[in-house]
Amino acid sequence: MAAATTRRRNRFAACALALVVILAGAVSVAAAADTTDLGVSPEADTLDSGATTEVDVIVENADDGVGAINATVTLSNPDVASIEDVTIHGDPGLDNVTERDDGVDVSAALVDTDDTGRVTVLTLVVRGESAGETAIDVNMRALGDEDGAAYTVADAERPTLTVDDASSSNDSDSSDSNSVEEPVDDSEDDSGADDSGDAADESSTGGSSESSGDDDSDASTGSGDGPAEAIPEELESGGNELSTDRFSTLYGPAGLLGIVAIGALAIYRFR
Structure with missing residues (x-):
């Protein structure tokens, strides 16, 4: 009887130990992190x-x-x-x-x-x-x-x-900043171009004035009907002496006779 009781106790202890091991394993699995x-x-x-x-x-x-x-x-x-x-x-x-x-x-x-x-x-x-x-x-x-x-x-x-x-x-960075091109000031170039343009305009204006002056001069020397006759060198230079041959050449025989007639009339009056 005593032996049977001892065997039952041993079996109970073994079962309890097995249960503890199983529960401990379950708890450790549940507590494990991911x-x-x-x-x-x-x-x-x-x-x-x-x-x-x-x-x-x-x-x-x-x-x-x-x-x-x-x-x-x-x-x-x-x-x-x-x-x-x-x-x-x-x-x-x-x-x-x-x-x-x-x-x-x-x-x-x-x-x-x-x-x-x-x-x-x-x-x-x-x-x-x-x-x-x-x-x-x-x-x-x-x-x-x-x-x-x-x-x-x-x-x-x-x-x-x-x-x-x-x-x-x-x-x-320094080399990059130094390599930046500085802006070019075109104001001087523009002003030079303006000056040259003004000079060209003045030149063209002066040429026009001279041309106009020449035209006026030509107009003053001519008549409305045609070109002006040439002025004799003696009269143009202001000379007072005019020879009979030169006068005849310039004005013809009719002019010479007219002069002679006027001279004779003048002598007759003064006498």
């Missing part, structure tokens, strides 16, 4: 040396918020850029940021973020140091929701930053 990707989004992918840009680390598919973070953020080429500052979002109760030669280690707990959707958990300030390119790597070692369940990180983006030499960029 799989999510990590977005790494720089505000600008190109910057000058000495300039800074912000880079956000984003949980793409949060199911129950983000409550814990343990990550390392590194730059593949730390000579090109450096991480100057880190902001942990969600007002963490505990947080720690440790600098590395190539980046930072970040851990935080008791974080309170938005429960679902895209949740930004970190913002990094990256400074350009020298010309070149560098990739941003985020290694999320642990990521938990606000209930303590772990997310599975399927993929993390790896953007590349390009840093330009600020001095060469300034030289290029």
Whole structure:
């Protein structure tokens, strides 16, 4: 009887243990967080040396918020850029940021973020140091929701930053500004053209006046019926002596007889 009772107790204990294991498994499955990707989004992918840009680390598919973070953020080429500052979002109760030669280690707990959707958990300030390119790597070692369940990180983006030499960029801008053509002042050319035009007009006007003067002179020397007769050289030069032969040549025999008759009449009167 006692042996049978002992066997029953052992069976009961085994069943109870099996039930506990089954319930525990069910609870752990229900508490497991979803799989999510990590977005790494720089505000600008190109910057000058000495300039800074912000880079956000984003949980793409949060199911129950983000409550814990343990990550390392590194730059593949730390000579090109450096991480100057880190902001942990969600007002963490505990947080720690440790600098590395190539980046930072970040851990935080008791974080309170938005429960679902895209949740930004970190913002990094990256400074350009020298010309070149560098990739941003985020290694999320642990990521938990606000209930303590772990997310599975399927993929993390790896953007590349390009840093330009600020001095060469300034030289290029300066050369571009110096190469701008200055506006040409055409006022002098226009005034010269106007002066030459005025001179041409005056010349043409003067020519017209001279031509008009010549026409007037020609008109004054001629008669209304035809061209004027030529003036003898003796009369034109003002000479008073005119020989009988010259007079006969100019006026003919009739003129000569008229003169003789007038002379004879004058002598007769005075006598």
